[in-house]
Amino acid sequence: MNTLTEKTNRQLLEDADEEYRQTHDGHGRPMIESEDEENEHPSLLFSSSIKTKRIIEPDASKTLRKQGTVRKPVRSSSPPHLNLVTGQWRDNQIVTSSPSAPPSSPSPVMHNSVDCSNATEEHSAVSFDHRSKRPRSNSPDNSAPSRSKRACTIMHGETGSNLRDYSGVAKSVIHKVLLRYENHIFTINAYPDEKTQSEIVRELWDEVSASVKQKFELTPALQSMIKKRGARCHGNIRDRIQPLIAPAYGFQVSDKKKIHQANKNLYVMLSTGGAFSFKTPGDRYRRFENKIIFQAICACWFKNQKTPGIKYSDDYDPIKPESVALIITVLENCIDEWASGKFAPKPLDEDVQWPRYLAHLADIRKWCKANPKVTGNILKQWHNGARSSTGVKAKQMATGYLNDEEEETRVMADLEGRTGETDSEDDDDDAENDATGDEE
Incomplete structure (x- = not known):
């Protein structure tokens, strides 16, 4: 068998040489040097036992292609090839495309993702593309007006602003x-x-x-x-207080310069250190007890039986420091209208009035804390007097008759030594007293 194989190989070589000379004008075929090892078996096939003298190195530039990238043609050196029919060797460079990647199984990400085409309604309501809008919540939208609330009826042809x-x-x-x-x-x-x-x-x-x-x-x-009623309230109070200023402080309406100067001097005195709030502004005696404060309370909140002081009487009994602070703030603005010596209306600027109000409120609270009993009585008397001016009687307090310590002591003495178990305790005491008297 081995001998036959060797003869076949030699015959093939001879045939190849002859064919080569015929096609190449008598030139002989290039010599092939075997690089087989000495211990290699001579029975190896011819196609696998011969090698060229040239060394073919692997292409180091070949790298794994990342999934999703475009396949690029790979240039590599092919081994020389002997055509057994023509006897020609081909050792030129050939261009081959990289083998197509076998179809890979879906990645783990694909296995775990939700297939929107086959998803149920529940999944489709939850899963969404991050580039799309947020899915609508199943909870009710509280921003929309409640259907249970009715719209206020506006008369035909009106705008609803009044x-x-x-x-x-x-x-x-x-x-x-x-x-x-x-x-x-x-x-x-x-x-x-x-x-x-x-x-x-x-x-x-x-x-x-x-x-x-x-x-x-x-x-x-x-x-x-x-x-808007807030600004309206401030304006109404000013309108009620303005007529009280001149009679209360002595400002005079005149075209004479002498009177104008007197009014200026009076204004400076009243506006210095809040002197206008004292009972006697000149010597600054009894702060927050000027009679105009009580007059303003009556004019603003106790003008008649339908005004706030009567309608919401609990909020004015006694008069609150916040109410007094508002009166003082508007009073100060009305006094400023006489700064030039002649009356000149001055608008109520909230940016000016607000800090004044806070300052006056702080002072009034300090005044209340200085002697709570006295100041409490003053605030109480302001309410009672203003209420009486409307013709409405003061509310009767639902109190008993044990209002002082003397009455309580007397009651305790009457109860001492008694059991309260019988109704004849008083009769027995009277009989005992009579018997004692007879013996004497």
Whole structure:
């Protein structure tokens, strides 16, 4: 078998040489040097036993292609090839494309992702592309107006910017909120900031709506209308106090320069250190007891039986420091109208009035703490006197008759030594006293 193989190989070589000479003008075929090892078996096939003298090195530039990148042609050196039919050797460079990557199984990411095409409604409601909008929440949208709230009825042809534009129960609700908001300005905070105003309006609106057992929608137009009442309150107080200034302090209306100068001097004295609030401004005696303060309280809140001092009497009994501070603040503005010696109306600038109000409120609170009993009685008397000026009697306090220590001591003495178990204790005591008298 080995001998046959060797003969076959030699015959093939001879045939190849002859064919080569015929096609190459008698030139012989290039010599092939075997690099087989000595111990290599001679029976190896011819195609696998011969090698060229040239060394073919592996292409070091070949790297693994990343998934998703474009396949590039790879240039490599192919081993020389002997055509057994033509006897020609081909050792030229050939260009081959990199083998197509076998179809790989889906990556772990693909296995774990949600297939939107086959997803259920539940999955499709949750899974979404990060570039798309946020999915709609299943929770109710609280930003939308509640359907349970009714719109306030506006009369035909009106804009809804005034109370008279409304009708029915809605008008009554708005009117009550307006009155309570004004009373808040008078007794709690005369100059609230924008945020506080909105909170007050919302709270009052909910309270009044609950009282009529109907829910009405509080629109921005209504909020704006209610908030404007703050400036209106300040203007009304100024209009009530202005006529009191000249008689109370002695300002005179005249065209004479001498009178003008006297008015200027009076203004300087009153405006220095808040002297206008003292009972006697000249010697600064009894601060916050000037008679104009009580007059202003009566004019602003106790003009008649429908004014806030009567309608919301609990908020004015006694008069609150916040209310006194508002009166003092507007008083100061009215006195400033005489600064030139002649009366000249001065607008109420909130940027000026607000810090004045806070300063006066701090001083009044200090005054109240200096002697709570005395100042408390003064504030109480202001309320009682103002209430009486409207013709409404002072409220009767629901108190008993044991109002002092003497009465309490007397009651304790009457109860001492008694059991209270029988109704005849008094009769027995009287009989004993009579018997004792007879013996004497």
